[in-house]
Amino acid sequence: MDSVAEVPLFEMDEYEEEDVLSVRSRGVCMYATYPMTPPAGADPDTYIYMNFMKSHSCYDAMPRSSKLVIFDTTLQVKKAFFALVANGVRAAPLWDSKLQCFVEIYLQYSVNRLISIKPESSLFDAIYSLLKNKIHRLPVIDPASGNVLHILTHKRILKFLHIFGSMIPKPRFLQKQINEVPIGTFREIATIQESASVYEALAIFVERRVSALPVVNEQGKVVALYSRFDVINLAAQKNYNNLNMTMKEALTSRSCWVEGVLKCYPHETLEAIIDRIAKAEVHRLVLVDREDVVRGIVSLSDILQALVLTPAAASPVSHELLTPLPSKSISPFSSQCHHFLLLKFQPPFPRYLQVANLSSLKKTRWQVMM
Structure with a gap:
């Protein structure tokens, strides 16, 4: 092992x-x-x-x-x-x-x-x-x-x-565009620059209570997605003593090949987005505009909440x-968790x-x- x-x-x-x-x-x-x-x-x-x-x-x-x-x-x-x-x-x-x-x-x-x-x-x-x-x-x-x-x-x-x-x-309603339905997160989207360090990404995971971060370049365009599971893989590779590496370096050092970030666009229908997220078997899609600038996140939880639980809550x-x-x-974002997270990756x-x-x-x- x-x-x-x-x-x-x-x-x-x-x-x-x-x-x-x-x-x-x-x-x-x-x-x-x-x-x-x-x-x-x-x-x-x-x-x-x-x-x-x-x-x-x-x-x-x-x-x-x-x-x-x-x-x-x-x-x-x-x-x-x-x-x-x-x-x-x-x-x-x-x-x-x-x-x-x-x-x-x-x-x-x-x-x-x-x-x-x-x-x-x-x-x-x-x-x-x-x-x-x-x-x-x-x-x-x-x-x-x-x-x-x-x-x-x-x-x-x-x-x-x-x-x-x-x-x-x-x-x-599946034929409605995603910008016409209240599904997803569209405000205060947490992102991280390519030049930022892995340590900065860990801090954002804890402080913002998110499970993945769109990685953006100097022009603000999304180029990748970095998740908490990537951090787990980083530890498995015994790179936990190199938290100062940039996000760009961390992405290129992934031991398993990962396809580019999966995106969706405001004009796309809800049906198309559900079909893409289900076929790709991912947890989320990054909503971008024509310039590939991040405008939101559509996750599995958002979809299940809107399709299944929200109608039940509205029923008398x-x-x-x-x-x-x-x-x-x-x-999972308590101070104890943060303490354990830092312990886990210190060399x-x-x-x-x-x-x-x-x-x-x-x-x-x-x-x-x-």
Whole structure:
């Protein structure tokens, strides 16, 4: 594990269409939540995707086979970190051998409890849990055996919707231009210059609470996208002692080839943008003008919120479904997290991470950004 050459840096394809299409052969659809009839006078198109998610369970969106990495809480943090990178996954459920149950998820770390969902729960419930708890991975746990069956993500759910979109009526609002619908972030967009250092990027990640930064050149044109996962890869390459390298250097030193930043334009339709983000299997698109100047960010969370949760919140009969979920997790951008982030990349590899295990990580209430 200590040899960089032995650590392949890649992100596995999180979804295979063959696996999703196998749902048809299974002939299974466990309805956990009944579709809602649109209120009188409301546009029925608004509720199409919400009802689709309510009519399909988490089980429906699970592939026939996939990789699931599980760690014991006694595993050293350093070994767990490199094991994630080597297996091409970003998170792993933590098993407590004393309690004989799953207690947390690494690297989306929760201090008090593991946020999970049952396989028979609806995809609507899954989206609600992901967005309201501000998490990116939701373990699907079998209530009978206690086993983790799968880990749902925003990307996986949107891909499921994208594949099966031809089976439901196509809402007319999909033909609206992105600048006509309130989907995305268009104010105070965090960016970083090519000449800025990686350390400056880390500070922006923490201070602005963002997971990716458009990298712009001297003319203000976007040339790349730098994410928190790029920082993880930087550590895996043992370049954590060179945080003063420029963003341009960091981008060219990526061990895995990354295609140029994926963009969208104000005149493009919502349908075209959803199609692009689903096919490319990315978390976000950078909205630019004709000069390639950054004007906004359209993320998976923005799309799922607008298509699924916002219609439910507007319905007078579904407010009980949208009561805030309890969450006592430490904010991933708390001062403790910032402290841990800096420790993680100071040279040499922090001695704490070399000797500590995942159980002691929980006691310190430190959280790994991912």
